[in-house]
Amino acid sequence: MSDRYGSFIQSPMGQTVAKNLGLPMPMKLDRYKKGSALAGGDVLVGVASGDDNKVSDAIARVVVEAKANVFVTKAGALKAKLDEAGAKVQEYTGGADKYKVTIFDATNIKNAEDLKEVYEFFHPIARRVEKSGRVIIIGRPPEEIEDIEFAIAQRSLEGFIKSVGKEFKKGITAQLVYVSEGQESNLDSTLRFFMSARSAYVSGQVVRVGAGESLAINWDQPLAGKTMVVTGASRGIGKSIAQTLARDGAYVICLDIPPLLEDLQKVAGEIGGASLAADITAEDAGEKIAAEAAKHNGLDAIIHNAGVTRDKTLAKMDEKRWDMVIDINLASIARVNKYLLDNNALTDNARIVCVSSISGIAGNLGQTNYATSKAGVIGLVNATAKQFAKSDQGMTINAVAPGFIETQMTAQIPFAIREAGRRMNSMSQGGLPVDVAETIAWFASPASGGVNGNVVRVCGQSLLGA
CATH class of the missing domain: 3.40.50.720 (NAD(P)-binding Rossmann-like Domain)
Structure with missing residues (x-):
């Protein structure tokens, strides 16, 4: 999605106009x-x-x-x-x-x-x-x-x-x-x-x-030899996560719902990974993930990216919207994690990375269901991290909390609200899916054994909840 204002500001005329009118001046980021x-x-x-x-x-x-x-x-x-x-x-x-x-x-x-x-x-x-x-x-x-x-x-x-x-x-x-x-x-x-x-x-x-085993790695290919699952991998942030993990050497199993199989197979094919068509809310989702990973010497990381929004103010929100968001964004993660841990499907020093949101930190108008689910993800990370800290298996769990990221979903937001989301941060611009992906790759690294129980916002230091 193009940010026309941001592109205009990069020109000499745009910089002059913004400076004279006191407008935000987003900088092209390295x-x-x-x-x-x-x-x-x-x-x-x-x-x-x-x-x-x-x-x-x-x-x-x-x-x-x-x-x-x-x-x-x-x-x-x-x-x-x-x-x-x-x-x-x-x-x-x-x-x-x-x-x-x-x-x-x-x-x-x-x-x-x-x-x-x-x-x-x-x-x-x-x-x-x-x-x-x-x-x-x-x-x-x-x-x-x-x-x-x-x-x-x-x-x-x-x-x-x-x-x-x-x-x-x-x-x-x-x-x-x-x-x-x-x-x-x-x-x-x-x-x-x-x-x-x-x-x-x-x-x-x-x-x-803090404490943890940070393994020695090749910094040019920090995820080499690792098998990782990315849920919701057919498009948007999930696609970028899969591409970034593969770039860093991981074998990526791309998971998404069966109706998106064609897009999913395309992503997996481009990165030399595998596609797994599955509904993350199904009771056997954890079993399917474990079985696919077992073909590649076990699961070294799972990235819980799959999620939905069904926005309405609480007074107008029907039960279906509430249940769907809670089930996909939160309950499914807890079920899959429990299966993987109970059945020893994760390798020693495995990484679990969850995608929360700044809405789960600060709340948001018309998103009581979404904010509840994403705050719950943070609670899941906090509680699981305490258990991992007592274990000798070297596992970690962390979360990213994206702010305004330029995706197909944010492109549907009304213009005025979209512009506010872009500008109300220290960078005066929206982020890109790769910004979320890079942060996840850091969490997923074998060298990040001392990083456990963190929630890092990928939001350009958004004013929301700051």
Whole structure:
């Protein structure tokens, strides 16, 4: 679906008109292309003063692979590690350089006074982050900290990063990654995702990285050798998910309802996968998925993407609309997961990824059924993640919560509402199906073993529910 306003704004005349009238100015976002550099420009790394240098190893591991010019504030343990790893590292001197990626290790921010270091790092460079740049802060989960002043300081970082995401504009994203003490080795996949162009439409998010087994992988083909199921794969977001997982090396079983078999077979054929015509709400859906995956050495991931909307205000909503949305969007996921887990159909270190929605976080007019189902998906993720954390099988479950994504479904929304959905976010534009798919691929990676129980919004930092 074309965004004519967004295209017009890319022209010199459009930029002039938008600037003079104070209109939104969406920036063309850098998105990942096969073979793209990890960072795509210079990297600036800052470290708060203190004795905790455990995050330095993870930063050094990832940054050195970016093969970029690296600038470091407060030369110390991190610079030494980067030098040792062979990175092109220089000490930051406050010049007029521009940076594609800025990373700040805030794990030593232990009280309100220490927060001044966050200001001192970002204030001079606030106008020096490049278009489609990346801002990342690493901290400690406040809920795991007993010291009140330390917990306060770490929780404060959320307000800072979400404000930065709204202030910097120009397609710049901002994220906060909380890593549990002793789990710094699990940071790699998350840092790589947020540094790269794969996270183009994800901003203002808070991700928790904890215990888990993060397996070594080939970063060029991170899903190689894995068998994954994508439900609702015949079109739209589901089709993009299937294509992205296949691009990253997975064998994808594409599932959708029998009436869409022709479209489904076309998608599967294009990516070298398999098609499975099945109704996800049927009692035997889990059995069919397990049987198909068993032909390919078991199921390494299932992506619960299938979903519907049947919008009406509650007063006008009939029982059929309610039941259909709850059954497809929520109850079917719970049934399929239960079957797969009860029958050991998932491999060790398997990944379950669910598609929720910002409607499930903030609610939406005329969507009581849809919002209920998508909020339930978040509840399912939270509850299942707790069980997985107690298991020794290394499984994880996470969810994406898309905002306004340019699909056939959103193309049917009335013009005024559609434009509001596009513009009411920090990017001033709608996202693309591939933005959801890239986030799911990060969750599905064998290297994301420490990422469990997260709900990440793919919404350009939508004002809805912000």
